[in-house]
Amino acid sequence: MRRGFLNREYQKDKASEETSKQNPKRTSDPDGKATSLGPVAVPSNDIGITTRGFLKKEYQKQSNDAQISAPVAIISTAYPTQTGGAKVLPNPPKPIYTSRTPPLPGFTSWDIDSTGHASVRIVTFPTLPVLGISPGVCLFPAGLSEALESMPNFPGLDPSFMRFHDVHEIRKSSIPNAGMGMFATENMDVGDMIIKEYPFLAQPQATPYMPGPNGTDPEMFLLALFRQLPKDGQDIFWSLHNCRPNGPYSKMKGVFDTNALPMDLRPGDPLFAGLAKDISRINHSCTPNAQVTWSLLEWSWRVWALQPIKKGDEITISYIPLDLSRFARQDILRDNYAISPCICPSCLLPPAQGKQSDENRKRLNEFAPPQWYVDRRPDIELQEAARSLDPERRRLKEIIKESTMWMDLMDHEKCWVTTVIEFHSQRLVKAWLAMGGRSMAMKTVKKAQALERACLGLGSGSGWAAISRKIEGVR
Numbered sequence: 216m217r218r219g220f221l222n223r224e225y226q227k228d229k230a231s232e233e234t235s236k237q238n239p240k241r242t243s244d245p246d247g248k249a250t251s252l253g254p255v256a257v258p259s260n261d262i263g264i265t266t267r268g269f270l271k272k273e274y275q276k277q278s279n280d281a282q283i284s285a286p287v288a289i290i291s292t293a294y295p296t297q298t299g300g301a302k303v304l305p306n307p308p309k310p311i312y313t314s315r316t317p318p319l320p321g322f323t324s325w326d327i328d329s330t331g332h333a334s335v336r337i338v339t340f341p342t343l344p345v346l347g348i349s350p351g352v353c354l355f356p357a358g359l360s361e362a363l364e365s366m367p368n369f370p371g372l373d374p375s376f377m378r379f380h381d382v383h384e385i386r387k388s389s390i391p392n393a394g395m396g397m398f399a400t401e402n403m404d405v406g407d408m409i410i411k412e413y414p415f416l417a418q419p420q421a422t423p424y425m426p427g428p429n430g431t432d433p434e435m436f437l438l439a440l441f442r443q444l445p446k447d448g449q450d451i452f453w454s455l456h457n458c459r460p461n462g463p464y465s466k467m468k469g470v471f472d473t474n475a476l477p478m479d480l481r482p483g484d485p486l487f488a489g490l491a492k493d494i495s496r497i498n499h500s501c502t503p504n505a506q507v508t509w510s511l512l513e514w515s516w517r518v519w520a521l522q523p524i525k526k527g528d529e530i531t532i533s534y535i536p537l538d539l540s541r542f543a544r545q546d547i548l549r550d551n552y553a554i555s556p557c558i559c560p561s562c563l564l565p566p567a568q569g570k571q572s573d574e575n576r577k578r579l580n581e582f583a584p585p586q587w588y589v590d591r592r593p594d595i596e597l598q599e600a601a602r603s604l605d606p607e608r609r610r611l612k613e614i615i616k617e618s619t620m621w622m623d624l625m626d627h628e629k630c631w632v633t634t635v636i637e638f639h640s641q642r643l644v645k646a647w648l649a650m651g652g653r654s655m656a657m658k659t660v661k662k663a664q665a666l667e668r669a670c671l672g673l674g675s676g677s678g679w680a681a682i683s684r685k686i687e688g689v690r
């Protein structure tokens with residue numbers, strides 16, 4: 216999911232509420248392609264190094280406690296209040312929890328039972344006293360929390376995180392009218408981790424609608440979740456920004472939609488979105504210096520530096536796919552985040568340069584590696600270059616020039632596309648090695664490694680560590 220997806224879908228849903236009742240929508244980001252660009256979570260196979268058992272034990276303890284103190288949704292057959300989601304709910308009415316929804320044709324991810332009803336649970340996530348983190352709450356379709364729990368090492372903890380010290384602070388943004396923002400308290404390099412954080416409230420990007428006296432209420436589950444938060448969690452929730460204070464929806468929905476970050480679960484599961492105390496404070500730029508990734512196994516987001524960041528710089532991420540034109544970006548930002556206009560460096564370019572920037576981004580977006588690469592025959596190009604027996608090695612030089620151009624284009628636009636990084640970095644490394652340029656090959660590997668970590672999260676790289684060891688071994 217991209218930031219904004221919730222809002223956008225919701226607006227659409229609102230307009231076609233009646234239709235939605237018959238055929239509820241799933242908001243999703245099926246292409247997954249833009250994940251390399253914005254604050255878009257990618258399906259993560261990030262396993263990292265986990266302290267086996269530590270979190271798991273903590274989690275089991277919480278689950279057991281949960282059964283006693285009943286943080287699991289209470290079954291209710293009635294839904295007497297709230298309609299349409301347009302009410303402001305600073306003091307929400309008495310909680311109504313439900314584990315039954317009306318029939319949901321086509322909404323298979325909610326495990327509809329033989330009576331045509333779907334079940335949901337609200338699960339309290341582990342307290343990690345050592346990290347001083349309050350429990351978070353999450354709404355799961357029936358069976359999903361059990362499925363996640365049964366994954367080996369879920370939720371895991373990267374021990375390096377225990378040694379991680381804060382390199383950020385939250386204060387007034389340097390962007391006019393942007394409210395609060397996150398700032399670096401240390402210098403950072405590309406690929407450095409800025410913060411790791413757990414969601415304190417999460418739900419599927421699309422929840423079933425509940426019937427109310429005047430129609431449906433898409434906020435039903437959000438309210439139920441909110442009610443399960445501890446007091447400090449509720450305070451954090453209300454402290455977050457609402458970009459639509461004057462409606463059309465409730466403050467609760469406004470806060471969620473303004474701040475929700477994407478969370479991909481297992482393939483086939485509904486896409487989730489959640490709130491973080493600090494990461495939700497990060498403002499948008501179309502030339503961001505940071506990127507958010509989600510790790511299912513660690514049940515947490517990480518923010519990575521995409522550019523060298525100096526102490527005191529504001530951290531920015533992109534809420535939207537960056538390969539869009541300025542006009543398209545401005546539309547999405549205005550409609551979904553009330554950012555109007557975006558005054559980031561690329562949106563402020565003079566017309567001619569702005570047009571060029573749009574073209575560059577389109578080009579990056581449309582990049583497709585050649586068939587021989589897709590067919591996993593990556594050496595064919597170099598073999599051909601070697602066969603030509605050209606003493607000037609013109610073909611190799613052309614390859615280096617072309618791939619360097621692509622890497623520079625991304626750097627120039629601050630628009631990183633993982634397929635471009637992967638293909639052109641690999642090509643450059645091989646061409647440099649063929650030319651005897653070991654140090655240039657090594658430099659390319661280091662850059663690709665850092666960028667891929669920033670774009671995809673831990674453990675998602677294309678084996679750059681192994682390549683780097685191999686090059687180091689070449690004398």
Ligand SMILES: C[S@@+](CC[C@H](N)C(=O)[O-])C[C@H]1O[C@@H](n2cnc3c(N)ncnc32)[C@H](O)[C@@H]1O
Pocket residue numbers: 388390391392393394395396455456457458473474495496497498499500551552553554555556557558
């Ligand atoms: C996720 S919140 C970011 C944190 C927020 N600034 C705060 O004070 O908590 C998103 C909201 O911040 C504001 N914002 C973020 N980036 C902005 C930008 N580049 N220009 C103006 N406002 C921005 C918008 O109101 C947007 O809806």
